[in-house]
Amino acid sequence: MAFDPASLKFTPDGLIPAIAQDAETGEVLMMAWMNADAVMQTLETGRVTYWSRSRQAFWVKGETSGHVQELLDFRVDCDRDCLLLRVRQTGPACHTNRRTCFYTAVRDDDEVELMKPEV
Amino acid sequence: MAFDPASLKFTPDGLIPAIAQDAETGEVLMMAWMNADAVMQTLETGRVTYWSRSRQAFWVKGETSGHVQELLDFRVDCDRDCLLLRVRQTGPACHTNRRTCFYTAVRDDDEVELMKPEV
Numbered sequence: 001m002a003f004d005p006a007s008l009k010f011t012p013d014g015l016i017p018a019i020a021q022d023a024e025t026g027e028v029l030m031m032a033w034m035n036a037d038a039v040m041q042t043l044e045t046g047r048v049t050y051w052s053r054s055r056q057a058f059w060v061k062g063e064t065s066g067h068v069q070e071l072l073d074f075r076v077d078c079d080r081d082c083l084l085l086r087v088r089q090t091g092p093a094c095h096t097n098r099r100t101c102f103y104t105a106v107r108d109d110d111e112v113e114l115m116k117p118e119v
Numbered sequence: 120m121a122f123d124p125a126s127l128k129f130t131p132d133g134l135i136p137a138i139a140q141d142a143e144t145g146e147v148l149m150m151a152w153m154n155a156d157a158v159m160q161t162l163e164t165g166r167v168t169y170w171s172r173s174r175q176a177f178w179v180k181g182e183t184s185g186h187v188q189e190l191l192d193f194r195v196d197c198d199r200d201c202l203l204l205r206v207r208q209t210g211p212a213c214h215t216n217r218r219t220c221f222y223t224a225v226r227d228d229d230e231v232e233l234m235k236p237e238v
Contacts, residue, residue: 003225019138019147026145028138031201043225076230077220078213082150084221094197101196102203106122106162111195 003043005036009081015051016083020061020093023072023086029093030101032059034083046071048085067091092118122162124155128200134170135202139180139212142191142205148212149220151178153202165190167204186210211237 010016015033022029032050034042038058041049048069052059062068073086094101097117105112129135134152141148151169153161157177160168167188171178181187192205213220216236224231 001230003228003230017136017150019150021147028140028147028203031136031138031196043228074225075221075233076223076225077150078215078217078222079220082220084147096197098197101198101201102194103197104195106193106195109122109162111120111122114194 005039007080008036008039008076008083009079010036013053015053016081018048018050018083018085020048020069020085020087020089022089024088027100028102029069029087029089029099032061039083042071042085043074048087062090065091065095067093069093124158126199127155127158127195127202128198129155132172134172135200137167137169137202137204139167139188139204139206139208141208143207146219147221148188148206148208148218151180158202161190161204162193167206181209184210184214186212188212 008016014035017031018034019031020029035051038049038051048061048071050059068090069087072088075084092099098115103115105114127135133154136150137153138150139148154170157168157170167180167190169178187209188206191207194203211218217234222234224233
């Protein structure tokens, strides 16, 4: 069946959450948002492109930092309201320079930092 | 630092997206939503509990199906607006009886079903 981005379920703001996962290690790197045009651009270019809610603009991941995400596989969930992007991540995914944005664990009611920024 | 659920960034509806990942295989299983009480309940019981937006009620994952998620590690992202739950998943995570909700890939503009329901 041909994929139609209009078949996705977007929020009232026209957005859909997209989870980026390192295809090699399985690590969940980040979650950000796409609109229909960002979905199309990501599929067409193979460069993961989000929609920045704060800047209200396309956000080609890594365009300024060089920490690009190459799309390896694009997945849609059963409800069609969430995306999973299997990617090849260059450098750290997080703007804090950590490999993943999920570097804080909650253990025994305390926050534990699991990794330091890369240098 | 002690973890305070009030320090998370919730949507105007009081919700935060939570990604469930199989801790053993790394597979991303599903994405659903929690409110502050669901976060606390999940941490206290070790049984992953979401907030059902359609039913406007707690949703103890697997309570009726038996397909429970045992919490192994609870992570918060850099912006504190997304959660990652590393879990031990009993049975399929998806309500379609598939292992993961992300069973559809988009490849060469076509949708490809990656797995069948478990029996």
